[in-house]
Amino acid sequence: MGFLIIDETPAVGLTFSKDIFDRHLDLCQRYIKELIERDKNHPSVIMWSLANEPGRSKGAKDFFRAMYDTARNIDSTRPITLVSMVGVSERAFEFLEVICLNRYYGWYTEPGQIDEGCKILSDELDKINNKYQKPLILSEFGTDTLPGCHSEQPEMWSEEYQVEFIKNYLEVLKSKDYVVGAHIWNMCDFKTSQSILRAKGLNHKGVFTRDRKPKMAAHFLRKLWYKT
Numbered sequence: 001m002g003f004l005i006i007d008e009t010p011a012v013g014l015t016f017s018k019d020i021f022d023r024h025l026d027l028c029q030r031y032i033k034e035l036i037e038r039d040k041n042h043p044s045v046i047m048w049s050l051a052n053e054p055g056r057s058k059g060a061k062d063f064f065r066a067m068y069d070t071a072r073n074i075d076s077t078r079p080i081t082l083v084s085m086v087g088v089s090e091r092a093f094e095f096l097e098v099i100c101l102n103r104y105y106g107w108y109t110e111p112g113q114i115d116e117g118c119k120i121l122s123d124e125l126d127k128i129n130n131k132y133q134k135p136l137i138l139s140e141f142g143t144d145t146l147p148g149c150h151s152e153q154p155e156m157w158s159e160e161y162q163v164e165f166i167k168n169y170l171e172v173l174k175s176k177d178y179v180v181g182a183h184i185w186n187m188c189d190f191k192t193s194q195s196i197l198r199a200k201g202l203n204h205k206g207v208f209t210r211d212r213k214p215k216m217a218a219h220f221l222r223k224l225w226y227k228t
Contacts, residue, residue, distance in 0.1 A: 006081070006100075006139075007039050008049035016059040025063055029070050036074045048075065050082040050092075053102060061091040068095055083139045088127045098180075099132060101125075102140035106165055112156050118168050122175075129178045137181040141169050144197075144204040147189075147215055159216040162207070166217055170224075184221070188212060 009031035014024060032050060039045050050067045054060060064082060071080050079097035084090040093099050103124070106117025128136065145162040154160040166184060173179045189206035192198050202210060207217040 003044045004046050005039075005042070005044045006047045006049050007035055007045045008083070009035055009051060011051035012053060014051055014054040014060075014063075016055060016057045016063055021059055021063070025066060028063075028067055032067055032071050033074065036071060040075055045078070047079045047081055047098060049100065050080065052083040053085040054082065056086045056089065056091075061094075064092040065095060068092075081137075087124060088131055093128070093132050093134070097134065099128060099134050099136040100139040101128070101136065102185075103138060104141060104143075106168075107143045107156070114154075114161075114165055114168050117165075118172050121169065122172050125172075125176055125179065129176070134178075135180040136176075136178055137183065138169070138173055138179065139183050140185040141182070142166065142185040142205040144199075145206075145215055145217070146199065146204055147209050147213065157204075162215065162217045163220045166207075167220065184217075 009028060011024075011028050011031060014028075016024070028051070032048070036048060048071050050064055050071070054064070068080055081096050081098040081100045082092055083100040083102060084093070085102050087101065090099075103121055105120045106112070106114045110117040110120065125136065125138075143162045143165045144157060145159055146157050147159070149158045151158040151160055154164045170182065173182050184207065186203065186205045186207075188208045189202050189204050189210040191210070192201055192203045194201045198204075206215070207221060208214055
């Protein structure tokens with residue numbers, strides 16, 4: 001089938017304070033119009049995404065309902081989503097056709113506890129499904145992994161931990177018949193701003209290094225995907 005693309009606007013981490021609400025909405029309406037007009041005839045595009053990890057402050061639902069209506073008026077054929085970090089209380093899930101969710105239990109929270117993270121993930125996914133009854137994609141999950149860092153028992157930052165994290169998350173997702181897809185974050189390490197969380201100013205969640213050398217997770221995924 002080739003590449004399947006969820007085409008997304010550049011609206012990342014939106015907030016909805018009164019002083020910028022109208023300005024942001026005008027800009028995002030333009031984003032979604034231009035995106036669809038540009039790519040609507042591309043055969044690889046299967047879905048439109050309104051935003052990535054927006055806040056959930058007052059006005060968010062109305063904001064995305066307006067964006068949704070704009071997108072739906074232009075293209076009546078493709079499903080529409082947004083990528084949420086909110087979870088079951090994401091009110092935009094009420095009208096979107098597909099639910100996309102980013103989760104990092106076992107990394108940012110429950111650090112080092114993959115089993116506990118997977119239990120929390122499993123319970124949360126079931127709650128979302130019970131409430132909304134819609135197909136769900138886990139659109140981000142992964143761990144920062146320093147290339148060449150190894151541990152006999154999987155420990156955070158090691159290549160072994162990344163493999164165990166991805167393997168266990170995929171097992172949870174496979175057990176849910178309403179989960180229709182998963183997107184491991186990320187293909188390759190990439191440059192970010194400097195931070196105590198970002199060794200060498202990089203996001204190390206790639207299964208490949210920044211210069212495209214495979215980590216253990218890349219070999220694990222190759223075997224998994226070739227087998228299936």
